[in-house]
Amino acid sequence: MTSCVVVGGGLAGLLAARRLRDAGVSVTVYDAGSQPGGRLATRREMGGVWDVGAQHFTAREEPFVTLVDEMRATGMVRTWFRGLPPPDPPYLGADDPRRHEPHHRGHPGMSAIADHLARSLDVRTCAPVARLVRDGDRWRTETADATTTSSDAVLLTAPVPESLALLDAGGVRLPAAAADDLRALRYEPTLCVLGVLDGRSELPDAGAWYGDGDPVSWLGDNHRKEISPIPTVTIHAGAQFSREHLDADAASWTGALAAAAEPLLGRPVRVHATHRWRYATPVEPYPERTLVVEDAPPLVFAGDAFHGPRVEGAALSGLAAADVLLGRLGT
Template sequence: MTVPIAIIGTGIAGLSAARALKDAGHVIQLFDKSRGSGGRMSSKRSAAGALDLGAQYFTARDRRFVEEVQRWQLNGWAEQWKPQLYNFQSGQLSPSPDEQTRWVGTPHMSAITRALLDDFPVEFSCRITEVFQGKQHWNLLDADGGNHGPFSHVIIATPAHQATTLLAAAPKLASVAAGVKMEPTWAIALAFDTPLNTPMEGCFVQDSPLDWLARNRSKPGRDTTLDTWVLHATSAWSKEHLDLPKEAVIELLHGAFAELLHCPMPAPSFSLAHRWLYARPAGSHEWGVLADADLGVYVCGDWCLSGRVEGAWLSGQEAARRLIEHLQ
């Protein structure tokens, strides 16, 4: 009987590892605490259509990831996004000279992870709380007391803080993961019945509670009925207002948006807020993967590399490569 490999987390890192291992002939079982795949690449269904509240776009620099993104494009899961970009600094808006190629999932960001998930066996709404070793194999306990296993190896593809709590059996890896600081981000969406009078479709913001904003309808394949905007607050502002009620967060960031546009702004016909507690690593690392090959435990995620979508995908590839190498 083939003992499967467990992967905890169905964001880009976990699915990248899963695909590479499947291609090498291994059997995989996936787990995720959410109701669907994607992690910070997921999209939220709303009255204003599907909204990318986490990753806004991604870039591809590494040759391997460039090839992967081309495959996604070929399959219709991703397209280039060519927004009219602006910078906001010292109270002034100016067009951004930034010309790098940006990609988004179509018709929403989570289209990519849904496609990568394919026909993998997966347990959603299953929060794994403990990873422990039996005589020969690994077992996982979930928050409802369920026991899953046996598994030959375990790959943990979650934010660093969550990975730390699952690494009790691998204390060396746990201490590295525990040292990683992740920054929070408040994200809000505002929809307007009448389009706002601005050519801006994306903006990098300085000197404001806001860090970034994007016009949803400018992304390929999006719903254009309403003029919907996604706003991200800075990590510093998010940290300071971490426990603020959502209504207050929406009000304050709506105000910061109006200030940036220097124009009277109507009340939104729709709004929502989402708090990402572990939005991005505070610094970048070059580990690629954390591994204890003798134990059979591997940890991957964007925080093991650049903090970007590309870093997450490459980290998953590296986890799979190391595991396969160890088995040879």
């Protein structure tokens, strides 16, 4: 049986792993986090629920549209709102279809999607990969706790800088053109505050607010999103604020971010927790769904930095990567 290691248990990695598994490939998924999903992350504590990373998503292209329809039929995916939440983007014309496009959420939380996809897969969580070593016509994946897995192929879906670091640690030299393309990919970070409110927020409509300013770029009322039994809010900072404070002590920026959100929420914010997404948003994604490394055993890069930075982009990249690997493996 042919084998593949997938590094990164986010949406791209999980969808690729399922497609490979269904084609008869033995697949092992390694993820550094405590739960699979990457930015499909939901936190449940002290009676509150917060979607921490990706807040919602659209479905525009096959086969992602069909996948979302299937999950909607089970109740695992539900429509949160249509169009873009306030403030009304000036770049959308009156007839722009995005004004009425459904935006979906996972239920009960975005992590439900990842949990479903990870079922029946060999997913190793809390298992950060330390290095990737070429071993003749195979790959050897070594984790931080010295676990070693040999495979015919490797799919790298973690943020590109992290994936490149694994290859560097294993002494793997990429072809110059591929290395240049990958090292040119950049990400914007996002700082996140998870707050508790003392009552219903004053956010309009479904409880979502989207802006392009700083310090606040997103507000999501998780109670009105129907995932939290108590009023909780997810606050995302804008790119500039996040860059400036990414490596600072959380105490130096949480108060400012919460205070900036309070006039929009109409409620004081009690900060419950924070999170830093160092590689939140690809700035200029790679133009193709995947990057295939030539002159090596099958090695493919995929994820939301490839062709599209949205949730759907990650999904389509993962599925495309699986198809490429199946071709390379002759499966």
